[in-house]
Amino acid sequence: MRFISQLDKDSDCYRRNRADMLALVDQLRALEARPMALSEERRARMEARGQITPRDRLARLLDPGLPFVQLHSLAGYMVDSADPETSVPGASVIIGIGFVSGVRTVVVVDDSGIKAGAMTEMTAAAFLSAQEVALKQRLPFLHLVESAGANLMEYRVELWAHGGKLFRNLARLSAAGIPNIAVLHGPSTAGGAYMPGLADYVVGVRKNGMAALAGAALVHAATGERANDRDLGGSEMHAQTSGLVEYLAEDDAHGIEIARQVVAALDWNKSLPERPAPADIAPPLDPEDLAGLVPVDYRVPYDMRELAARVVDGGVFQDFKPRYGVSTVCLQAAIQGIAVGIIGNNGPIDPDGATKAAQFIQLCGQSDTPLIFLNNTTGYMVGTAYEQAGMIKHGAKMIQAVTSVDVPRITLYVGASFGAGNYGMSGYAYEPDFLFAWPNATTGVMGGEQAAGTMAMVARAGAARKGQDLDEARLAKQSAMIAAHFDQQSDAFYTSGRCLDHGVIDPRDTRRVLAFCLHTCREARARRVKPGSYGVARF
Template identity: 45%
Template structure:
């Protein structure tokens, strides 16, 4: 075994400062998560309960296998917007009758579960995860359809929801809908396009147009039950496959449907005799400095995440600002790329390219641990070919076919974000630590570039440059970029799948690896042209 030796000193003032800063960020994160859990607020939650209904999260909890984890996705969607944090939708991956499934649950305490632009995007992301990882999808439906005041943002792209359901069915990936309440207008197509449909008696109402619309459109008088009630759909229209007596019975029926799927994973089984890391996960709170300009050794993170703290480093003496190597995580073989000193040079780019090719040769998933300020700039580096070397690495990442998992633990700036498999490069999952920041470049650098450009413009026009205005501009820009680089802002934009406690990194990556192995794991056959 190639056991890692930790040199982390947990007694130093630096470690304690880092730990305290991370705990403070986690406290802030907890407060923001509480907003999503609160749904529409006490008033609307109380009204929902008075009607004898379970909340969205209670439905999810009852659906899952007892004591099994739920990996919630995009919990801070819509953060910083005018919409409720969470986007009126709960999404995540959970285990039902031993089968990993993507679960989407409307939150009826937020505008009756109506879908707003952020909830729509959150649902799209969940559908992508289900498709890429071959995961059955369970929809817990109680929604009035589109949030009508935002229809211009929802109607046209929103049709993708139904497209994704039909494509999943065509790919033999099961879809199940439990209808707990209203499923109106376009929302009626959600159960209509699911493989299996369960409706709750006296609660479910599924129709393209409710009684008022039918009256206006056709002059016909009707009531909810005869037009779209669960009993009618079970006995007359045939839309309901199962009629549940109440919500808990609907959840029971869904679990029986999943149990009968005869579901099998297509990826290789993990090793069963793996060991936990040799070092304490609590240490992960004190590794990353509050000031990301201060370097840290990602090996200390790796040693607290991989099985047995066993890591075979690849090319340890070449391209030393990027750590690459082989390990195992919860029994699954993985390759790891982790930034060590921020900047990526030509050597690191070539090293990464070869490593990614090797992972594809052996069908090994890759984990990217981000802490990069980007590729090196300057005359010497341009002349040595940093563009073509960086392009080589980005080419390898873009055309790699093995699953990628990304975790932003520090900075993730510029093209380095791309080379380390940022969101645009379709990692199967991307999570961030509370310490992470991501933008086109650091706030000070971006403000400095704008200052130089404006100063040069004034010189060309023969005008004096206003230094006071320059200082105000730089301060404003730095503040804006700093705010837009923070993980809660980026998570609200759905640029990650969630912000995680560093101590949960091993667990979260293990859940992700287990999920991706529902489908086959196969590397690329080719990578196109590498500019040498």
């Protein structure tokens, strides 16, 4: 059926919601602009070396006019620096999925304009996430390399320990039959030398490309040998002597063109069935409404069907069991011609809602229908009546169904996503194929207000048990501190900075992003790869 919207765009509520949401979108864009501006400061120096900037490399690599979905644009925000006014997101790397010679490809670009592309803990986290996407979605992995290696000024042993996974994953990709390609634009030393070392195809750029386990300074300090970087690891040496480089490029632009030719030669889409172009039946309700439909305050209710009607084809969906477990919404619909099951929340999840969702998830598994989870819940219901109604066992059914279902899962945090409700709604720990957040999203074990209230009750009960008077002023101060602590950590920008999602998106881009992810998952399931016992070794 086609949903009949009840949204009043002339209301004060709509105008307030829209102003609040657009302010958050502006904040998102301002944060994303910080690494661009910082990297751009080194343009003149890079051009003096005959190089082009990291973002210009990316633009030359991608097919013009085709979509590119950036991942982890906020990685490192409020991690590498705790000051929200100066913290630079991006973790010195640009990551996304785009089209290279007509092939959907995971692309990682070292942002050498920021601290020479040195790697932090969150760089590693974002990089690992990109590798997992490439492995799961059977996409070529293409890395434009120019990095000073680990950022020793911010070194922690965890970075070294987790860093080994980057190399392991390159070997896993190759062994799984998924090609990984590196373009050596500049220095890649120490552990970074294994980025091209473990790639299947390496393009080295003359004069600037360099890979070595140790640069000249470290070699002299460690062994006393006086060497120069070009003899140690220049692209020319690797192309002629060591065999590390397969293709020698004259400059950055030439190197990128060679990489595009390598991808084209893979004929990576040969096993995909021919499909007619999807009929893009746009929703009749304007997606622009999404900025005013959803309240920034998750405690203010709205109907999740209003959101779905502005995302799905034609605004048409079939409502599954609408009178049962009414706070849990289950819909059958399509996005760009791909059938989907949508599960959303109109509040906390009660026993009936959990049972309904579990059945719906299993039905989608039976019909091999992708699932989309629209999170806006404070969790599973609590209280005597709900416990006696079997909340634990019914919630467990839903979590088991989410864990076991073998269909693509795409999760959006569009409001609250707290406690075990996050788990039942395919949150981060359940490894959905893609996970994005709206800028108003708030996630965690519970909200700040609830956490502060819980701790206050614990303090009062403890004082009463001991027969002591409670210092109300001190308790109020403690409650405010607890609420602020929880609320800061549940903020979408904060959690995205820790790579607990694939990125924060403008709500108005929801249909576009969902369609891109659905087509990516569909291709992955149709594509045949030829795994081997080992990754391709260089001899």
